[in-house]
Amino acid sequence: MATNNHLSDVDSIRNVLATYCIALDTKSWELLTRVFTPTVHANYPVAVFVGVKPIAEEMKLEHVASQHALTTQTILLADDGQRAKVRSYFTATHFGQGRWMGWKQVVWGEFVDDLVKVDAYGIEGGAREGEVGRWRSNHDSIRNTLATYCIALDTKDWPLLHQVFTPDVDAEYPFASLSGVEAVATAVEKRLEHVSTHHALTTQFIRLGDEGRTAKAMTYFTGVHFGEGKWKGMKVTAWGRYVDELAKVEEPGEGEMAGGEAEEGGKVWRWLITKRACIFMGRDGEEGVMAGEEG
Structure with missing residues (x-):
């Protein structure tokens, strides 16, 4: 073959x-x-x-x-x-x-x-004109969705979470059980109110459903939370994993570099998380940074 x-x-x-x-x-x-x-x-x-x-x-x-x-x-x-x-x-x-x-x-x-x-x-083994185009695999599109979550948190761009979760997502975090993307955005914004952050995704496994419209993913993360105010110079680090179920959802319209995946008939699709469990595997550092000046 x-x-x-x-x-x-x-x-x-x-x-x-x-x-x-x-x-x-x-x-x-x-x-x-x-x-x-x-x-x-x-x-x-x-x-x-x-x-x-x-x-x-x-x-x-x-x-x-x-x-x-x-x-x-x-x-x-x-x-x-x-x-x-x-x-x-x-x-x-x-x-x-x-x-x-x-x-x-x-x-x-x-x-x-x-x-x-x-x-x-001339990078050896690299893509060559005419051999590949804009097409991106389902796995790459899913990785983009999962990474967009981290960018939303670290830039505090909460509307960006609409490009990560379905409107009715169910999410289990160590600090709350949440239903709906707006509830997730509100809870996470409050959780990170007093810190700046850097969320790094590392080990990852993605499995597509047989029909190609659903997927399951497990992704390890390291979240570093940097203190502000009286906690400046201190941090707390969380190691954990995101366990996600995703669905491929059709988007209205098409925009250059919008992050969707082009399909037959000119339709644009995006992978969104329908269910998430955030599980901590360990934490280290000064927990007071999460409470800001009140900690």
Whole structure:
């Protein structure tokens, strides 16, 4: 049986983003030419860079060893299959050298990227013109939905939860049993009122129903809650899993990079969670950060 060895657009994009981390962690700066276009415009906390060379010079990390881990991620392809918008959460650990041996700094953040398909990249095994298009697998669409939940929480964009849950979702959290997307939004907003957060999705298993319109997913997460006010500089971390049931729901209309999945007849579909159980596996840190100034 013939095997298709070519990557999908989504997998090729994941490779490009992972190559950036590998370039930094192995200090192989020439790899950045396989990540960025020559005229890339990059906005970092330290400065705005134009072109690959300034990025390579700034990102040398000469006094530390590092590990950049990509976690939660959404990938939205344009209708023409030539462009994409991506949000990727990362955890960057910088390990001290010399007199700082044994010490480390951890940074949690997000890369927000616009990408274009350029033949000159020539990434081995990557997608090639005419072989793949905007099509995205059900698994990729489900991953986007689950990642959108994390983005909604971490940006406190509560209306975004309508792109995650069905209106009548049933959700079991350690702190409440909830019915309906509005109830989920209200409860989670109150729960996270006094903290900023970073929710990283890691181990994941997705199983599609036989008819292709339902699915079950189990996803591990690490949620870091950063204290504010008198709790500034302290945090509490929760490790757990989301156990979800999803349904493929038709959306009205179609928009470029809307995150839906194109199907026959021009219809657009989105995977939404119909039932969720959020289960804590462990917590560590200062629980007072969750109560803010009252804690």
